[in-house]
Amino acid sequence: MLEDQDMSVREAAAFAQDARARARKELVISTPLVYMAWGMVWLIGYGAMWLSVRGQHPYTGPSGVAIAAVFVLAGFAIAAVLVIAHKAVAGIDGQSVRHRRIIGSTWAIGYLILLIVAPAVSSSVSTRTLAFISFAGPVALVGLTYILAAALGRYWSALALGVWLVIVGTSCAWLAPATILATCALGGGGTFLLMAVIETRLRAHGS
């Protein structure tokens, strides 16, 4: 069927539709899955930390178990996203690959800076400031990364997500530590899950 043969208009339309659907499935990174993975990590991770500090007087910070759970969940999410991305971009070369490297490096360096800065300033700043840097910092950083991705690759749906996450992260500057965690869980994780639903519907509508 794939030889150089005649085909009707209807057959051609079916071939084109089938090839487009297959190519999108195989060559395009599934953003709904990526959003879903990070949405679950943030909702469960920040939610678990919020549950562990809820009712603390005075505030002493999330329990070690909750923090460990966040790192384990984040590890799974990073591994899942890397597998999804690696499978989709295998064999692809060009500008979008360079853009992904820039975006990934920016995100990794930003996280590394937060991981170094938060413990370094922990003894010289208030618990509220430390909570802001440690918990809201990653949300604002991911927001900035999505804005960078939107600017580099013209992924305009990512721009709205990025701007929103920066707003969520910045708004935490005025909040108490426990409220910061709840805000990040719902405003960050909840938004990722919502975006997963929106992207899934948009893709179904567009195909």
Add this chain to the structure above:
Amino acid sequence: MAAETELDPVIHAPARLRIAVTLATLRDEDSLSFSRLQELLGLTAGNLITHLRKLEDAGYVTTVKAGRGVTSRTSVRLSPQGRRALDSYTAVLRQLLDSASTNGTSPH
């Protein structure tokens, strides 16, 4: 069936249509390795080369070879001209299907 002659004959073949549509999924500046394209389309290497040559002769795709020997890699990219040709092919295809459904005839 005079309108069907408006369909670009270079693209209007199952294998070349699938090649063009698959490459059009990539972003403008991106290319796809020959082996991945072959895997996606399920064509033999010889068959794929034949169809790519026809698309390349029309200026619709560009192939780039990088490296030498066992590390060599051939990549394929849809040219801007190829992208425009596919867009216009798709538009004509849609028109033909629409007119066929309006007239109640079968678009064969």
